[in-house]
Amino acid sequence: MGAGHAHRLYRHGHSPVHALPPHTKLTAVFCFVVVVVSTPREAVWAFAAYALLLASVAYAARVPPLFWLKRLLIEVPFVAFALLLPFVAEGERTEVLGMSLSVHGLWGAWNVLAKGTLGVAASVLLAATTELRELLLGLQRLKLPPLLVQIASFMIRYGDVVADEMRRMRIARESRGFEARGVRHWGVLAKSAGALFIRSYERGERVHLAMVSRGYAGSMPVIDEVAATRAQWTYALTLPLTALAVCLLGWTLS
Amino acid sequence: MDPVVTTAPPPSLEVTGLAYAYPDGHQALFGVDLSIARGERVALLGPNGAGKTTLVLHLNGILTAGAGSVTVAGLPVGKRHMAEIRRKVGIVFQDPDDQLFMPTVREDVAFGPAAAGVRGPELEARVLKALGQVGMAAYVDRPPHHLSFGQRRRVAVATVLAMEPEILVLDEPSSNLDPASRRELADILRSLDVTVLMVTHDLPYALELCPRALILSEGVIAADGPTAELLSDADLMSSHRLELPFGFDPKSVREKS
Numbered sequence: 001m002g003a004g005h006a007h008r009l010y011r012h013g014h015s016p017v018h019a020l021p022p023h024t025k026l027t028a029v030f031c032f033v034v035v036v037v038s039t040p041r042e043a044v045w046a047f048a049a050y051a052l053l054l055a056s057v058a059y060a061a062r063v064p065p066l067f068w069l070k071r072l073l074i075e076v077p078f079v080a081f082a083l084l085l086p087f088v089a090e091g092e093r094t095e096v097l098g099m100s101l102s103v104h105g106l107w108g109a110w111n112v113l114a115k116g117t118l119g120v121a122a123s124v125l126l127a128a129t130t131e132l133r134e135l136l137l138g139l140q141r142l143k144l145p146p147l148l149v150q151i152a153s154f155m156i157r158y159g160d161v162v163a164d165e166m167r168r169m170r171i172a173r174e175s176r177g178f179e180a181r182g183v184r185h186w187g188v189l190a191k192s193a194g195a196l197f198i199r200s201y202e203r204g205e206r207v208h209l210a211m212v213s214r215g216y217a218g219s220m221p222v223i224d225e226v227a228a229t230r231a232q233w234t235y236a237l238t239l240p241l242t243a244l245a246v247c248l249l250g251w252t253l254s
Numbered sequence: 255m256d257p258v259v260t261t262a263p264p265p266s267l268e269v270t271g272l273a274y275a276y277p278d279g280h281q282a283l284f285g286v287d288l289s290i291a292r293g294e295r296v297a298l299l300g301p302n303g304a305g306k307t308t309l310v311l312h313l314n315g316i317l318t319a320g321a322g323s324v325t326v327a328g329l330p331v332g333k334r335h336m337a338e339i340r341r342k343v344g345i346v347f348q349d350p351d352d353q354l355f356m357p358t359v360r361e362d363v364a365f366g367p368a369a370a371g372v373r374g375p376e377l378e379a380r381v382l383k384a385l386g387q388v389g390m391a392a393y394v395d396r397p398p399h400h401l402s403f404g405q406r407r408r409v410a411v412a413t414v415l416a417m418e419p420e421i422l423v424l425d426e427p428s429s430n431l432d433p434a435s436r437r438e439l440a441d442i443l444r445s446l447d448v449t450v451l452m453v454t455h456d457l458p459y460a461l462e463l464c465p466r467a468l469i470l471s472e473g474v475i476a477a478d479g480p481t482a483e484l485l486s487d488a489d490l491m492s493s494h495r496l497e498l499p500f501g502f503d504p505k506s507v508r509e510k511s
Contacts, residue, residue: 221368
């Protein structure tokens with residue numbers, strides 16, 4: 001698909017993971033996350049095994065560790081809550097570094113942190129090896145409601161157009177001496193947001209007109225067929241299947 | 255169909271007694287009559303608010319006439335032939351960002367034919383041919399918003415050409431184009447073997463491209479004739495709020511096509 005939407009999350013490459021059809025990768029990541037989430041939190045070693053699995057996928061995809069770890073930072077705001085758990089949870093308490101922490105809370109925090117991090121790590125790998133456009137084709141292939149896929153594809157197409165409109169409105173405001181300082185100016189910003197909404201809505205109507213003019217009748221025509229061979233499916237599903245084995249072991253051992 | 259057997263092909267576009275009022279009661283068209291023969295290039299001139307866009311939206315059945323009829327290559331515009339009509343009438347809208355709604359140029363050009371059921375190698379061939387006609391074949395995998403405005407306008411023309419239309423309808427094709435892009439687009443339009451209806455304010459552009467012009471004013475066709483003649487008629491022009499750019503004399507321009 002050429003240079004296309006070279007999104008910041010995507011890393012161009014020609015590894016075997018890049019070459020897999022998008023819907024097999026989506027399925028693999030989804031199943032992997034389900035398996036990880038259903039693992040008992042006491043089976044600490046199982047999570048280490050999952051991390052190893054992901055690391056081997058990253059190695060096969062030739063995604064450098066630093067690139068991968070940096071993108072994991074997106075998780076930070078979401079795990080802040082997990083760090084609070086040991087302090088606020090009820091029940092049996094234990095002493096760590098002179099602080100009284102809840103045992104229950106500690107396990108809870110570990111649970112959120114480990115499963116969250118593995119989920120985000122898997123998604124970052126997916127994003128690094130699959131172009132946005134391909135992801136949409138994959139979702140379409142997996143029979144996601146077509147309306148949702150269309151909305152997502154329009155978001156990609158018009159995100160930049162709307163952002164550009166927003167930038168022009170900001171420049172127009174600033175050119176007339178406006179500077180947002182404090183609460184008193186929120187009204188102006190809110191009105192700009194409203195105007196932007198109306199403009200985007202009207203653009204939506206014009207786009208719809210253009211689509212109808214070219215024969216759109218409610219569903220997107222299929223332009224690119226993506227198909228996967230049995231070998232590709234097997235290759236992609238190795239990850240969740242191995243993870244499933246680890247998960248079952250975790251349940252029997254704990 | 256016309257029961258009279260004729261040897262000449264039916265006109266690409268035939269509009270008779272077309273009247274239309276918007277749901278809010280504002281009447282935009284009061285009986286428009288016009289006929290465009292196959293292969294003609296015609297300019298539709300008119301001041302703002304004359305009903306040009308309303309007329310254009312009738313040509314492919316997006317708006318349905320209150321009275322009168324529109325016929326495209328012998329096919330009446332109506333619910334029964336809507337898919338066929340939309341394939342035959344290619345409208346290029348003013349803002350290419352509205353026209354180009356798919357993530358890549360290739361998919362956008364493929365949209366129309368794919369919606370009509372074309373698949374596989376034939377679809378690919380259509381896309382490449384249409385992009386070739388506008389000189390944009392090298393940009394097939396680019397996302398539309400990474401192109402310059404002039405390039406986007408050309409791709410917008412290609413999206414419509416890919417449907418192999420009977421008539422190409424362009425809404426303000428020269429708006430926002432720099433002079434070089436303007437000339438490139440003119441060269442492309444001249445090279446196409448298709449009927450063209452060009453809605454515009456840009457009078458020199460109309461003169462350059464279209465031997466014949468129509469003036470739409472207050473919802474009726476006020477004049478129909480050779481473009482150079484209409485533009486030279488100062489009284490006609492000023493009575494319909496049409497003005498030539500400063501220093502432009504239509505009599506000084508030698509006919510090109």
